[in-house]
Amino acid sequence: xxxxxxxxxxxxxxxxxxxxxxxxxxxxxxxxxxxxxxxxxxxxxxxxxxxxxxxxxxxxxxx
Numbered sequence: 011x012x013x014x015x016x017x018x019x020x021x022x023x024x025x026x027x028x029x030x031x032x033x034x035x036x037x038x039x040x041x042x043x044x045x046x047x048x049x050x051x052x053x054x055x056x057x058x059x060x061x062x063x064x065x066x067x068x069x070x071x072x073x
Contacts, residue, residue, distance in 0.1 A: 014028075044058055045058060046058050
């Protein structure tokens, strides 16, 4: 699989933001709790990311 760091940097994230999340367990927990996708009332499937690479960092056991 692809590491979280690789996905983060490929999406124009920077090391300072990644470190800030690593240093704040509450923030990391909140971010991890966000859904990758959700169904809107009109039936539209909304993806909580700007690309499809995020899926490659999710273990198969989590899907």
